[in-house]
Amino acid sequence: MTQYDYDLFVIGGGSGGVRAARVAASLGKRVAIAEEYRFGGTCVIRGCVPKKLLVYASQYPEHFEDAEGYGWTVGERSFSWPALIKAKDREIDRLEGLYRKGLENNGAEILETRAEIAGEHRIRLLSSGQEVTAEKILVAVGGHPNPHPEMPGSEFCISSNEAFHLEELPKSIAITGGGYIAVEFANIFAGLGVETTLIYRGEEILRGFDMDMRTNLREAMEKKGIRVVCRDTIVDVAQAADGRLKAETHNGHVFNVDKVMMALGRQANTKGLGLESVGVELDAKGAIIVDDYSRTNVDYIWALGDVTDRVQLTPVAIHEAMCFIETEYKDNPTKPDHDLIATAVFSQPEIGTVGLPEHVAAERFEDIEVYLAKFRPMKATLSGRDERTVMKLIVNAADRKVVGAHILGHEAGEMAQLLGIALKGGCTKDVFDRTMAVHPTASEELVTMYQPSYRVKNGERI
Ligand code: NDP
Numbered sequence: 001m002t003q004y005d006y007d008l009f010v011i012g013g014g015s016g017g018v019r020a021a022r023v024a025a026s027l028g029k030r031v032a033i034a035e036e037y038r039f040g041g042t043c044v045i046r047g048c049v050p051k052k053l054l055v056y057a058s059q060y061p062e063h064f065e066d067a068e069g070y071g072w073t074v075g076e077r078s079f080s081w082p083a084l085i086k087a088k089d090r091e092i093d094r095l096e097g098l099y100r101k102g103l104e105n106n107g108a109e110i111l112e113t114r115a116e117i118a119g120e121h122r123i124r125l126l127s128s129g130q131e132v133t134a135e136k137i138l139v140a141v142g143g144h145p146n147p148h149p150e151m152p153g154s155e156f157c158i159s160s161n162e163a164f165h166l167e168e169l170p171k172s173i174a175i176t177g178g179g180y181i182a183v184e185f186a187n188i189f190a191g192l193g194v195e196t197t198l199i200y201r202g203e204e205i206l207r208g209f210d211m212d213m214r215t216n217l218r219e220a221m222e223k224k225g226i227r228v229v230c231r232d233t234i235v236d237v238a239q240a241a242d243g244r245l246k247a248e249t250h251n252g253h254v255f256n257v258d259k260v261m262m263a264l265g266r267q268a269n270t271k272g273l274g275l276e277s278v279g280v281e282l283d284a285k286g287a288i289i290v291d292d293y294s295r296t297n298v299d300y301i302w303a304l305g306d307v308t309d310r311v312q313l314t315p316v317a318i319h320e321a322m323c324f325i326e327t328e329y330k331d332n333p334t335k336p337d338h339d340l341i342a343t344a345v346f347s348q349p350e351i352g353t354v355g356l357p358e359h360v361a362a363e364r365f366e367d368i369e370v371y372l373a374k375f376r377p378m379k380a381t382l383s384g385r386d387e388r389t390v391m392k393l394i395v396n397a398a399d400r401k402v403v404g405a406h407i408l409g410h411e412a413g414e415m416a417q418l419l420g421i422a423l424k425g426g427c428t429k430d431v432f433d434r435t436m437a438v439h440p441t442a443s444e445e446l447v448t449m450y451q452p453s454y455r456v457k458n459g460e461r462i
Contacts, residue, residue, distance in 0.1 A: 006030045009123050009134035011115045011273070014041020016305035016317030017140030018099050023325045025108035032132070033108055034115035034125065039099040042142050042306070043314040045092060046164050051184060053088045054164075055346045058191025062348075066383035079192065081169035088164070117274035121300055124274070136300055136328065139280075139288060140317070141273065143266040143306040145181075153237030156245055157260040160185065170194055170258035174247045176234045177263035178205040180345055183217070185261060187348040190226045197255055198226060199247075201233040206345065210357035210406040212372065216390045217347055217408055223386060224348070229253065234260065268307045285309060292335040293327050294320055302328075311338055342420030344413030349387065352416025355404035355423050358394055362456040367397035369429070369452035373445045377410060391445045393429070397455070400428040405446070415443050 010021040013035030021033035038045045064074045103110055113127035121133050145159035158166070160181050173189050175182050178200030190196040198205070198221070204214045205228065218228050229249070236248040237260050247255045268287040275282065281289045281297045287309035290296055294304045302324055305317030319336055326334035342354035355361075361368050371393040380387050389409030396403050405419040422432070437444035455462050 004121060004135045005132040006032050006109075006134040008032075008136045008138060009115070009132065010034070010138045010140060011117075011123070012041070012139065012141035012269075012305070012307070013039040013099070013110075014140060014142045014305060014317065015043050015314045016321045017041070017138065018103060019318045020138055020140065020304070020321035020324055021108045022102050022106050023322070024329055025103070025106040027325075027329050029329065031108040032111055032134070033103060034111040034113055034123070036112075036114035036126075038096055039103070039110070040092070040096045044095050044099065046161050048314055049095065050088050050092055050164050051160075051188075052346060053091065054084070054188045055184070055191075055348070057084050058188045059348065061191060061193070062385070066379070066385055069383040081166070081192070085165065116272065117278055117280075117301075120278060134300075136302065138324065139273070139275070139296075139301065139303040139307055140305045140321070141269040141307050143268050143309075143312065145262065146264040146267050148262055148264050151235065151237070153239070153245075153247075154262065156237050156239050157262045159262055163261060166259070172257040173197070173259045173261060174199060174234065174245075174255045174257045175261045175263060176200070176247075177265075178202055178207065178230070179263060179265065180206075182261075182263035183221075183345055183347045185263065186226050186228075187221065187224075187346075190221070190224055191348060195257075196226045197229060197257070199229045199232055199234055199249060199255075201231065203230055205230070206351070208357070209345075209351065209353060210392060210404070211359065212390055212392055213351050213353065213357075213406050213408050216374075216388065217345075217349070217351060220349055220387060220408075221347070266306065266312060268309055270307060283309070293333065294324050294336065310336075311341060313341065313343065316341065340420065340424050342416040342423075344416055346413065349389070349409050350407075350412040352407045352412030352414070352419070353405070354416055354420045355402070356394060357404060357406065358392070358456070361394045361396070361403050362459055365396045365398065365403070367455060367457045368403075369395040369397055369455050371395070371429075371449035371451075372453040373449055375445070377442055378440060379410070389442050389445075391442075391449070393432070393446065393449060395429045395452070400430055402427055402429055402432060409442055411442075415446075419446070 007029040008024045008031045010017045010033040021031050025031040113125045116124050118124040148154050172195040174197045176199045186198040206214045232249045232251045234247045235250050238246045247260050270286050288303040290308050294302045304320035306312045323334040323336045326332045345351040373391045377389045392406040394404035435447040
């Protein structure tokens, strides 16, 4: 039998790669993991985690305002963007340290270098030019923001990567895109006092989500002063002598702003990785094609996480890594389960969602019941803030199963996690109805909507 340098070589130190390397090493495998930038990957270094910290920061102006209704007088306030970024960076450094420690403690070898596939079972380490061999290679290199080079002036635009390290907070920003990142950052910047415009080509932001969530969130954002321009897109960005940017849209609007941010989806980091040299198949968008067990078409190469463009979410990459370990090192073939993934959009208010939006459920099932509640959250009574919480359950009338749950409101992400358990367990609406309410909470609405607001039968609302 050929003797390889390693049992497993992982390329990419993000959520999926680190988990696979750490657990494989803990099982006694000889593991190396190479990362060219920072351990923790997009999620920890320039994604979910720093984003949520910025979300918290951006909520304080509303907290200060709301405090008055509760008898507080809040004195003079000021905000320092550099102080926030410094504090955020300290926390990210701490988390990166934990990721490294987890690898080291379990005996995985950390290689701080870009690694590329050099041939059969061979990996080249770019920092030294050295080549090593491995029995199995796992590619978990993630993705990067779509740079949209076909748009004139795209070089003047920032992506979420740069948004985390701006030297100063812009006074105005135009964000193009209507997905998670565009919506979340529009709320962050607006919350921090930046004049914010969101420009999205579709008819309503957040395509794919339930329409009640989409329209109610857009309206809430507009109430907060965010300008949302749908059915339009930026087609040209030019820089003026003073550094400001002029963004022109397809419909002829012109926005003069300090920054333009593009949030137009993310692309797999497969370029220059040597995948072609050994014949790994990619899809039309450059993502690695894998089977149900994260195997590529090359028998010693696996891939997981964003580089495979299945579901671009951190917990999904981690789950895929655990399935890889079960299958390859524990003799327990396990397919990742991509069904009923609960997710949150950290907009303000948040969206928390699991299962099918109404329009998909209506196509899939003959008869659905829709339970919809829209109410003023309790906290907004004394604060006087004009906001609404929206909760929606979709039930398949045939078997009474709750097939979709959608929330727009405070802590909707937290609620979505728990609803995820209920839906995964196949709960019927009757179980929801039998569940005692927790009072006074917003989530009690989920177990007290006894009568459907309407039904959709054979695609028709009745
Ligand atoms: P999304 O796929 O969510 O959204 C991309 C947006 O860009 C869509 O609105 C899309 O429009 C638009 N778009 C794409 N190409 C063009 C184009 N050429 N011209 C104009 N508009 C275009 O990607 P994001 O970049 O927002 O986020 C990437 C991924 O990261 C998400 O899919 C998500 O999985 C993950 N993520 C998750 C978060 C969370 O869990 N809270 C937070 C942030 C990211 P259209 O809809 O019309 O196609």
